[in-house]
Amino acid sequence: xxxxLVSKAWKKEHFIKNPLIxxxxxxxxxxxxxxxxxxxxxxxxxxxxxxxxAVDFFHRMFPPDYSRxxxxxxxxxxxxxxxxxxxTISILLAIPLxxxxxxNISVKFIYVICRAIIVAARSFPPILVAIIFVKAFGxxxxxxxxxxxxxxxxxxxxxLAEAIENIDMGQVEAIRATGANWFKVQLxxxxxxxxxxxxxxxxxxxxxxxxxxxxxxxxxAGGIGGALFNSFHRYEYDTALAILIVIIAVVLVMEFIxxxxxxxxx
Amino acid sequence: xxxxxxxxxxxxxxxxxLKKCSFEINEAQIVSVFxxxxxxxxxxxxxxxxxxxxxxxxxxxxxxxxxxxKGKDLYNARRQMGMIFQEYNLIERLTxxxxxxxxxxxxxxxxxxxxxxFPQESVDExxxxxxxxxxxxxxxxxxxxxxxxxxxxVGIVRALIQHPKILLVDEPTSxxxxxxxxxIMQLIKDLAKEKGIPAIVNIHDVKLGQDYAxxxxxxxxxxxxxxxxxxxxxxxxxxxxxxxxxWSKTIRKVEEEEEE
Numbered sequence: 001x002x003x004x005l006v007s008k009a010w011k012k013e014h015f016i017k018n019p020l021i022x023x024x025x026x027x028x029x030x031x032x033x034x035x036x037x038x039x040x041x042x043x044x045x046x047x048x049x050x051x052x053x054a055v056d057f058f059h060r061m062f063p064p065d066y067s068r069x070x071x072x073x074x075x076x077x078x079x080x081x082x083x084x085x086x087x088t089i090s091i092l093l094a095i096p097l098x099x100x101x102x103x104n105i106s107v108k109f110i111y112v113i114c115r116a117i118i119v120a121a122r123s124f125p126p127i128l129v130a131i132i133f134v135k136a137f138g139x140x141x142x143x144x145x146x147x148x149x150x151x152x153x154x155x156x157x158x159x160l161a162e163a164i165e166n167i168d169m170g171q172v173e174a175i176r177a178t179g180a181n182w183f184k185v186q187l188x189x190x191x192x193x194x195x196x197x198x199x200x201x202x203x204x205x206x207x208x209x210x211x212x213x214x215x216x217x218x219x220x221a222g223g224i225g226g227a228l229f230n231s232f233h234r235y236e237y238d239t240a241l242a243i244l245i246v247i248i249a250v251v252l253v254m255e256f257i258x259x260x261x262x263x264x265x266x
Numbered sequence: 267x268x269x270x271x272x273x274x275x276x277x278x279x280x281x282x283x284l285k286k287c288s289f290e291i292n293e294a295q296i297v298s299v300f301x302x303x304x305x306x307x308x309x310x311x312x313x314x315x316x317x318x319x320x321x322x323x324x325x326x327x328x329x330x331x332x333x334x335x336k337g338k339d340l341y342n343a344r345r346q347m348g349m350i351f352q353e354y355n356l357i358e359r360l361t362x363x364x365x366x367x368x369x370x371x372x373x374x375x376x377x378x379x380x381x382x383x384f385p386q387e388s389v390d391e392x393x394x395x396x397x398x399x400x401x402x403x404x405x406x407x408x409x410x411x412x413x414x415x416x417x418x419x420v421g422i423v424r425a426l427i428q429h430p431k432i433l434l435v436d437e438p439t440s441x442x443x444x445x446x447x448x449x450i451m452q453l454i455k456d457l458a459k460e461k462g463i464p465a466i467v468n469i470h471d472v473k474l475g476q477d478y479a480x481x482x483x484x485x486x487x488x489x490x491x492x493x494x495x496x497x498x499x500x501x502x503x504x505x506x507x508x509x510x511x512x513w514s515k516t517i518r519k520v521e522e523e524e525e526e
Contacts, residue, residue, distance in 0.1 A: 175371065178368060179342060
């Protein structure tokens with residue numbers, strides 16, 4: 001019986017089944033990569049000549065100079081404050097925004113508006129938003145806070161809306177059936193289901209905002225970033241390294257705290 | 267008590283769920299609604315408390331026209347109808363007590379609801395109802411820590427604490443073992459009789475539905491095809507509701523009943 005069986009070859013089907021289209025895509029892809037490499041002037045000669053300068057630069061960073069500690073401290077404290085205030089604003093505003101942007105809760109008209117706000121807030125990286133707000137409101141932490149709050153709102157709004165869209169609607173229906181109005185339905189039917197996600201995202205957001213708050217100072221939006229940028233400009237690389245070490249330390253401490261809190265939430 | 271007149275429900279796609287459904291309930295009776303999946307049983311009870319908006323027809327509860335109510339009037343009307351669900355629909359992450367008191371949401375303000383400040387008489391009643399259904403001491407347990415039968419008891423208490431004029435019950439025993447299913451049906455029947463209110467119970471289990479009901483409504487394809495006492499349910503009735511099948515094993519024999 002076995003000998004009479006004709007063996008049949010089997011191969012996994014290609015992701016793109018048409019061989020002509022498949023090969024055109026491969027050839028075009030490789031050709032573009034070669035073109036882009038040439039166009040960008042990515043060559044070994046340049047790397048070789050830059051290497052000693054990079055080594056020199058690193059030499060001048062050591063030892064880190066903490067003599068201007070009060071300036072560093074003030075900058076880091078400002079970054080931290082910016083991050084905390086911006087996070088608070090965005091997690092509060094994210095509640096109505098995400099309810100409006102959740103297709104199972106919202107009505108069409110409000111849904112479109114809320115989704116548009118989220119898309120707008122998520123389209124630009126914080127540094128670009130900061131440039132715009134510094135132009136509009138002048139230098140200092142104020143445009144920085146607005147920048148962080150705005151970009152964080154997009155992030156929080158989107159992820160929270162997704163969490164709301166995944167809730168069990170049966171629980172919502174049960175609360176509606178008790179005669180609760182819309183607000184009470186959100187309070188009892190929706191909020192308990194997304195609360196762990198909300199707290200987790202809020203802590204994660206503080207983490208993100210703290211990192212971003214050290215960067216946006218470069219364009220004049222307050223925080224430690226401005227000091228970092230200035231010290232590079234003045235060739236005070238040892239001060240720059242001191243600032244970098246402090247930033248890394250703060251971020252690590254934040255990371256530690258947030259991972260502790262989030263593991264407690266499970 | 268309850269009157270449903272010419273209730274229609276057509277979805278925007280043109281599909282209909284209910285066609286000209288009419289019936290009245292004038293005493294505190296248990297009404298089992300039979301019908302295959304998709305016959306419109308769930309839609310029917312949801313049109314009564316307007317969780318689903320009927321396309322046309324009228325629903326009256328104790329003289330109050332439910333259809334057409336808006337906003338606060340609708341919320342107040344819903345308070346008078348307690349609903350018990352398939353799969354319980356408890357708020358899983360909240361405690362038993364919070365779930366029970368959520369039945370009073372229609373009576374407290376938003377901020378009192380937020381800070382869980384419910385009137386003492388509601389809390390007293392919650393404790394005594396929990397004791398009545400055999401869940402004494404469970405009030406601080408989270409709903410997701412309970413078994414299926416326990417959850418449905420919480421669901422029953424949540425509906426009763428609304429002080430409803432009627433119970434709307436949607437497949438209360440699906441997912442429960444046969445013994446627990448019987449206990450839950452008995453509990454719903456006893457409590458409805460104690461409170462003197464009728465209950466409409468959608469149920470798949472024909473035997474169970476007959477045993478605990480005073481009246482049977484049979485639905486097929488969005489219409490009511492049978493309305494009468496359990497003793498009038500014959501093999502022909504079931505064929506009319508569910509389609510051709512050998513029903514002799516399913517049906518409760520009238521002769522048997524007389525022997526008992």
